Amino acid sequence: MNTIWSPELLDGQGPKYKAVMQVIRQRISDHDLTPGDKLPPVRDLAWSLGITPGTVARAYTMLTDDGTLMAEVGRGTFVAQPDEKGPLYADVPIEVDSTTHNSEAQTWNVNLFSPHLPSVGQATLIRRLLAEVAQDPPSGMMHYPTRAGGGPARTAAAAWLAGAPIGSFGPDDIVLANGGQNAILLVFQALLKGRRPAILVEDLAYPGFRRAAELLRADVIPVEMDSQGVIPEALDAAAKAHDAQIFCTSPEVHNPTCGFTPAYRREALAEVAKRQDLQILEDDCYRLGQAQAPSYRMIVPERTWYISSISKSITPSLRLGIAVTPKGRANVLRRTAEYSFFGLATPMTDLFASLLVHRDLPGLMADARQGIGTYVQRAVNILGGYDIIWRKDVPFLWLHLPEGWRAGAFVQAAAQHGVGIRAAEDYACRDARTPHAVRIAINAGVSLQSFEAAIERLRDLLDNPPDQIGV
Known part of the structure; x- marks a missing residue:
């Protein structure tokens, strides 16, 4: 030195x-x-x-x-040169080779707004399969998508989901969409009826539920929850008070709190759904590891629409969402998709038919999951003195802020120090009271050193809350 x-x-x-x-x-x-x-x-x-x-x-x-x-x-x-200001730190994630996803390359401005998987070989595999599809596309290059043409991709999606506890299903129960968010919107379009329909969501919930409902001019009703998810009595009361048709929930990995809804609570909520004739939209897009409890589709298969995606386990770039419908309801959702966009592009369904059943994919997903776990561990080591909720196979942490910090002010201060995070209010309805908490996503697309430095800047802010006194 x-x-x-x-x-x-x-x-x-x-x-x-x-x-x-x-x-x-x-x-x-x-x-x-x-x-x-x-x-x-x-x-x-x-x-x-x-x-x-x-x-x-x-x-x-x-x-x-x-x-x-x-x-x-x-x-x-x-x-810097005296007359130059120098660029602000680039926040473009660094895409690295499969053997160097913990590259020494560093960036100061780190986006912890959305999760980002480490590159452990997925990109190499996808490039190779794309080249094979381009050379000899099974679906051809001059035709509209067809139901029959998408069959191999649905079969591959069913095989990819085979380990999920979602009850009996097959390729004919699956509808493919342009990402998980698109799948949610399709379910809303297929189910919502009447002049003023309503959906029920957790009082802190994935913002995509609200965005999709807003597009369809549906009311969004938040339902009180505790550490184990939505409270059954609150769901019952909300369903009675509104023309609610769909209950949207993320029971396996709650976004944003990292929470988990145990089996007995799911059973109680399923009973409310049956009593109030609610359809259930189950969002399982954030789970990286094994499920810990039966899904709603296993508990009440006649009314559950299960949504998954490859964005958090393989890559978000390909935009593949998978909707598993209740038995006998796939045609309703398939028509909605066809009326909306005629079906996924045939080169992409050809790619998915190969990718989702490729022999190398389970190992790559395991490596990506391990990489996320390493970043989670480093974040917990740095922020362990504060009130955080985390799971080693979930790509974000939930941080309750200490006295002296409000969520909005903390997010703004973090941004000024090159770190993008999300406040609790991003997950709540407009007029809701929200906790002073933030979600910190795991960005394994930047080097581990850059990620740690960003988390340390957050800890520095937590250690030094503002000392302004209002008058």
Whole structure:
């Protein structure tokens, strides 16, 4: 480490990150650092100065924002030219080779808004299969999609879902969509009736439920929940009070709280659905590991529409959603899909027919799941002193903020420090009261070092809540 850095430089009053900023500015003023000089990596400088990496990262971020420094993805942080402001840190995820998904390449602006899988070989496999489809597409290249032509893809989707506890089903019970969100919208289009239909959702719920309902001018009614999911009595009351037709829920991995609805609670909610004649839309898109309880489709198969997707387990780029319908109801949903977009593009269904049953896929999914678990572990190690809810095979964490922080203010402060996260209010209806909590997604598309630095910046904010007093 260069001798211009020593812990004694930070002696004095005030926040450490401001002291680091002052030292760097002084070194530039004294010409110890000149334009184009590379600064030490965050961890190295933190070790030399005896402070946390998050403190150094915060100083670097603020000096880059004001143009004193500039950051270059994969190269490091440099002293900026006097007349150039330097780019803000690139937030494009780094796509890396299958053997280097924990690349040393670093980025400062880290998007923890949505989960991002590590690249462990999926891209290589998909490219190879796409090339094979392009050379000899089984469905041809000059025809509209047909039900028969999509049969191999539905058969492959059924095989891919074979381990899920969703009861008896086969390829004829499956409808393919352009991603899980599109599958949700199709179910709403197929089921909702009347001038003012309503759907019931958890009081904190996946925002896509609301967005799809808004497109169809349906009311969205939040239902009270506890640590085990929706409260049966609350669901019963909400169904009676409104013209509710669909209950939307994520029982296996609740988004955003990481919660889980145990089997006995699912049984009670299923009884309410039968009594109130509610259809159930079960969103299982976030589960990476084995299911822990029977799905609603197994408990009440006659009224459950089960939605899955490859976005959180293989890749979100291909936009494949899978809807498993109640027995005898597939034609209703298939007609809705055909009226909407005629069916998925035939080259994509040809690709899915090969990809979902490829012998290498289970191993790749296991590697991706393990990669997510590594990032989760690192985040928990850094944030373990705070109130977090997490699971090793879920690609996000739920953080209850300490005294002094409100969710909106914390999200804004995180953004100013190069970290994108989501506030609890993003998952609630407009007028709802929400907890002071945030969801932190796992972005394994950036290096582990970049991810840790981002989490450390969040911890630094948690350690130093704002001290403003309102008057």
